[in-house]
Amino acid sequence: MKIETIAVHGGNVVTDLLKPVIQPITLSTTFEHQEGTMLYTRLENPNRKSLETVLSSLEGGADAAAFSSGNAAGNAVFQALPAGSHIIAPDDMYHGMKMLLKTVYAGKIEVDFIDLTQPEKVKEVIKPNTKLLWIETPSNPLLKISDIKSLASIAKKHQLIVACDSTFATPIFQQGLALGADIVMHSSTKYISGHSDILGGILITKEKNAFWESIKNIQKLAGAVPSPMDCYLLTRSIKTLPYRMRAHSSNAKEIAEFLNGKEEVEKVFYPGLPSHEGFETAKNQMSDFGAMLSFLIEGNADDADRLIGKLKYFSDATSLGGVESLIERRSKVQGNDASIPDQLIRMSVGIENCEDLIADLDQAFNATF
């Protein structure tokens, strides 16, 4: 099956006597003791099974585990490591995940945050207790591209587990497991949900090995699992994911080029622009470039805020991946991070008509500068 077919049919795993065409919603927390049924919804539920099955096939994995948020999914990976482990993670790791490692895991797990766009740097920080290489590509908010294949081949020589946060790429544009990752993670709050109304996270594994069993154990016993209703809605959203991603990406490409041509814009960070540092790598490992971008204006934070304030179709809000376009001055969220210039604007390009989006940006630029 090709991705569009998997997206539509891959989540229909449990049928009943009435033969519904879609997977029914099973809200029941418990099931009658019987051979072949489920036991209790924290452990398993038909809608969670449905969501895990479709995502596992989209990523070409052996199994998947759904969580109540992207951070809960990442947390399960860190928690499955032996106490005192060392992790290598990107210096521009998603802010919330970096904070999780820096605060909750302080004193429990050691982390080196390094620039993963330079795979050779990984070798320099590997120690006897290094267990995990955490990749995130494209990264947030500067859209840095890390070469999954090169990183994984270095990591494998040192028996490291390789996990890749593919949230910005989605299962449609990047197949992390085929490129060498052991585990792929997504915040399904973003494109997988696609409508800014569900929080969720997912892990997909290449192999059902002992490390995966301990992650499944954490999912079931720590219990940060999504509700059957959320699983149902995510499975429903996935049916249109391939088509939404095409629209997102095509709009983003046009907007990146529009911004690139504006004299009030100093720099555009979008991996689909040939001028982007990661363009070649992105072209090799992704089938398209996604719909997240950021840019620096010729001006200060106040100018950036004024520009954002003039927009009609872009909501000034954090998060990403919904059908509606969002924009924010990133340091409002990530203010304590020296690598984020004050005037950096991050944009999640939606699937509105692109001419409307560009006209909106154009009038906002004219009114600001």
Ligand SMILES: *Cc1c(COP(=O)(O)O)cnc(C)c1O
């Ligand atoms: C949003 C996000 C997360 C965290 O996911 P939540 O669902 O908010 O917990 C992790 N990684 C990336 C790249 C994200 O964009």
